[in-house]
Amino acid sequence: MDTSWWPALVAVVVIGLVVALADGWRRSSRRPSGRTRPPTRPPGRPTGPRKAPSRLPHAAEIWWADVPFEDGPGSKDRPCLVLSVRGDNALVAKITSKYHDERPGVIALPPGAVGDAQGRPSFLETDELREVPVSDFRRKAGMADPVLWDRVRHLAR
Numbered sequence: 001m002d003t004s005w006w007p008a009l010v011a012v013v014v015i016g017l018v019v020a021l022a023d024g025w026r027r028s029s030r031r032p033s034g035r036t037r038p039p040t041r042p043p044g045r046p047t048g049p050r051k052a053p054s055r056l057p058h059a060a061e062i063w064w065a066d067v068p069f070e071d072g073p074g075s076k077d078r079p080c081l082v083l084s085v086r087g088d089n090a091l092v093a094k095i096t097s098k099y100h101d102e103r104p105g106v107i108a109l110p111p112g113a114v115g116d117a118q119g120r121p122s123f124l125e126t127d128e129l130r131e132v133p134v135s136d137f138r139r140k141a142g143m144a145d146p147v148l149w150d151r152v153r154h155l156a157r
Helices: 006-028 146-156
Strands: 061-068 075-086 089-096 106-109 122-133 137-143
Touching (some): 075 146, 089 146
16 A cells, blocks of 8 residues: 555645644634723823714713823713713713722712613712713713702702
8 A cells, every 4th residue: 555645645734734823823813702892991082073962961871982181181982971061072980890999089980871781880089070072972871860960960050
C-alpha cells in the first residue's frame, strides 16, 4: 500500500485549520459582541450641526443624553433627570450605576428606572448639576417617580 500521500494530506488539514482559526480570530476582533454603543465619547464635541431629538425634553423626565464630565473635557452618553429646560439648554442631574457614598445628595432609584435592559440599580447624583444642549438628548427613558420629583424639583430654581 502506497502511503506517500499521507504527509501532503496532513499538511492540507493543518493549513486549513490555521486559516479557519485566523479568520475567526480576525472576525471576532472587529467589535466586541454585545456592545451597542461606545461607553464614552472622545474629548471635545463634534463640530457641525446635530440632529435634535424628535421631541424636546421636559422637567421630571428621564432621558439618555450626552452629559459633560464634571472634572474635564469630554462627555458620556448616560441617563439623566431633566430638572428644567431654558431655551436651547436643559439643567440635568446625572444618573449613574455606581453608588458613591462619599458624595452628598445621592438618591437610589428603583431598578429599571432608566430603561436599562439589565435592570441594574441606578443612583441620581444631585450634588453637581449639568447644562446639556437640547440637541445632545438622544431618547426618553421614562418619568421620575412623583415622590422623587417632589424631593428634587427645588434644585432647578
